[in-house]
Every structure is written in structure tokens, then in C-alpha cells.
Amino acid sequence: METVLKNTRPTAKQMFLDPRTKILLCLTVSSVMISSDSFGIMNIVLPCLAAIPLLFLILLKKPQIAAYYAVMYLFTATVPRLLMPHVSPLFNLLFTGMIAMFTKLIPGMSMFCLLVLTTTVSEFVAAMDRLHIPKKFSIPVSVMFRFFPTIREEYKAIRDAMRLREVGSWRNPMEMLEYRMVPLLTGLVTIGNELSTSALTRGLDSPVRRTNVCPIGFHWQDGVALLLCIAVITCFVLSTFYGW
Structure with missing residues (x-):
């Protein structure tokens, strides 16, 4: 029984990631998207972070939701920049500012929804026990x-x-x-x-200490996600404190 469980590979429903890795990705995407501004190196990092939920939606074979997410993010990212020079300051503050705020919130909210939908209670409890x-x-x-x-x-x-x-x-x-x-x-x-x-x-x-039959564990894709989080946090620190 133990051998069978250890040889069980993660399914697409789990996004091929350990629950702890998904939690780290969710925290990284939401915190960096909200805390950083679009200048310097973050002009490249922020769109890459916004593409992570889109990639997972495609892996989960949710093309319709992925299309909605892409259209919504592109709309909230481009409309304020197009309207800002042509509208009054009051309208700019109320409308374009609100839309621009959704650009920072949508990726983090999407990652949280993916975390909840692709992680069972048993997997989450097992991950918390490991930590x-x-x-x-x-x-x-x-x-x-x-x-x-x-x-x-x-x-x-x-x-x-x-x-x-x-x-x-x-x-x-x-x-x-x-x-x-x-x-x-x-x-x-x-x-x-x-x-x-x-x-x-x-x-x-x-x-x-509880026993658990959920096949959680780190794989090579978790290592890639961890390196991605480290790179994003490094870019955020360099941009915030050194003006990159």
C-alpha cells in the first residue's frame, strides 16, 4: 500500500504541484501584485505574474474561464492608460483608478480560487502537518x-x-x-x-499525529515554482529599494 501511494503521480486537478507550493505561489502573486508599481523591471515581472493563473487554467482544461480571465485582465490593464489623458481628474480618480485597482486584485483572487478548487481538505491538512x-x-x-x-x-x-x-x-x-x-x-x-x-x-x-493517505510531496515542478517565487521576490526588492 505504501509503495502504491508513493508512486502515485499528481493529477492535473492538483495543478501538478504540492499544496505548500500552491500556497506559496498564491501569497507571492497576491502580495507582489498589490505592493509593487509598474516601473522598471516590474513592467516585465507583473505581466508574468498575471499569466500564472492563466497558465493553470489552461492546464486544468478550463478554456472558457481562461478566456474570461485574459479579457478581464487586458481590459483593466489597457483601458485606464487609454482614457487617463482624455478624461477629467474626477472621472479619472473614480473610474480609471478603480479599474486599475482590479488589475492588482484579479491575479491574486484567481490564484486563491485555484488553490481552493484544486486542493482537498485532506491535502491541505497534510501540508499543514508537514509544516x-x-x-x-x-x-x-x-x-x-x-x-x-x-x-x-x-x-x-x-x-x-x-x-x-x-x-x-x-x-x-x-x-x-x-x-x-x-x-x-x-x-x-x-x-x-x-x-x-x-x-x-x-x-x-x-x-x-494523524496519518494521511494523500500523495503529497515535492517534485521537480515544485522546485521550478520555488525558483520562480525567489526570482520574483528578488526583483521586487531590487525595484523597491534600489529603483531597478
């Missing part, structure tokens, strides 16, 4: 990994039920808010309690 992260952090985050997909499933169920009753359409926003959002918000409390109870039932809070 010796305290249970006070790993248990709430592991519950969160199931919380967002459960919210989506709950909303789909409420939406289908309201469609069968022909109530709560977009033509009547107040009715939709009453018949869709109110049941969803009410169910969120129950969902959170159930997921917390499920995590405790599985023994996630046990002080004894």
Missing part, C-alpha cells in the same frame, strides 16, 4: 476550504427551487433578495456549524 502549523490555524482554514464550495451548492439548490416556483427572478431585485439571499444567509450559520462538527468528528483537533 508544523498549529491546529488553531489549520482547522479553521480547512473548514473554510469546504465552506465556499458548500455555499455555491446551497445557492444553486435555492436558485433551482425558486425557479420551480417562478419567484425571485432578476426582473424583481427585491423579490430575489428576499427569496434567494435571505434563505442563503440563514443557511450559512447551519453550514458553518455542520462543517465545524464534521472536522472535529474526523479528529482534526486530536493532539496525536
Whole structure:
């Protein structure tokens, strides 16, 4: 059994990366995109960072979502530069500034969504145990990994039920808010309690070291991702403190 598990290769659903590598990539992309400005060497680094979620979407065979991401990023990256010289300062501050802010947020948000969608709770808990992260952090985050997909499933169920009753359409926003959002918000409390109870039932809070059958581990692609993160952080430091 142990030999079979060690020889199991990561699937495309895992983005061919260890969960710890995906967490590092998510933190690197989001922090550097938000903290840096587009000048000097960062004019090359920032588009490369924005292309990382696009690459993973292509690897996961999500061409439609990848196209949406590419169009949205290109729109938010080019429109402010085209409109800025031709609009008033007030409009420039309200509109183009808001769009430019999305350029910094979209890659980090996309990486977080990919992290949640491609990492199971067992893989995340195993990765946290390997890093010796305290249970006070790993248990709430592991519950969160199931919380967002459960919210989506709950909303789909409420939406289908309201469609069968022909109530709560977009033509009547107040009715939709009453018949869709109110049941969803009410169910969120129950969902959170159930997921917390499920995590405790599985023994996630046990002080004894847990065994895990998830085939996590570092491979050559994790080394490439680590070198990429080191190179990006180095470029960020050189650009911030030395003006490269």
C-alpha cells in the first residue's frame, strides 16, 4: 500500500504541484501584485505574474474561464492608460483608478480560487502537518476550504427551487433578495456549524499525529515554482529599494 501511494503521480486537478507550493505561489502573486508599481523591471515581472493563473487554467482544461480571465485582465490593464489623458481628474480618480485597482486584485483572487478548487481538505491538512502549523490555524482554514464550495451548492439548490416556483427572478431585485439571499444567509450559520462538527468528528483537533493517505510531496515542478517565487521576490526588492 505504501509503495502504491508513493508512486502515485499528481493529477492535473492538483495543478501538478504540492499544496505548500500552491500556497506559496498564491501569497507571492497576491502580495507582489498589490505592493509593487509598474516601473522598471516590474513592467516585465507583473505581466508574468498575471499569466500564472492563466497558465493553470489552461492546464486544468478550463478554456472558457481562461478566456474570461485574459479579457478581464487586458481590459483593466489597457483601458485606464487609454482614457487617463482624455478624461477629467474626477472621472479619472473614480473610474480609471478603480479599474486599475482590479488589475492588482484579479491575479491574486484567481490564484486563491485555484488553490481552493484544486486542493482537498485532506491535502491541505497534510501540508499543514508537514509544516508544523498549529491546529488553531489549520482547522479553521480547512473548514473554510469546504465552506465556499458548500455555499455555491446551497445557492444553486435555492436558485433551482425558486425557479420551480417562478419567484425571485432578476426582473424583481427585491423579490430575489428576499427569496434567494435571505434563505442563503440563514443557511450559512447551519453550514458553518455542520462543517465545524464534521472536522472535529474526523479528529482534526486530536493532539496525536494523524496519518494521511494523500500523495503529497515535492517534485521537480515544485522546485521550478520555488525558483520562480525567489526570482520574483528578488526583483521586487531590487525595484523597491534600489529603483531597478
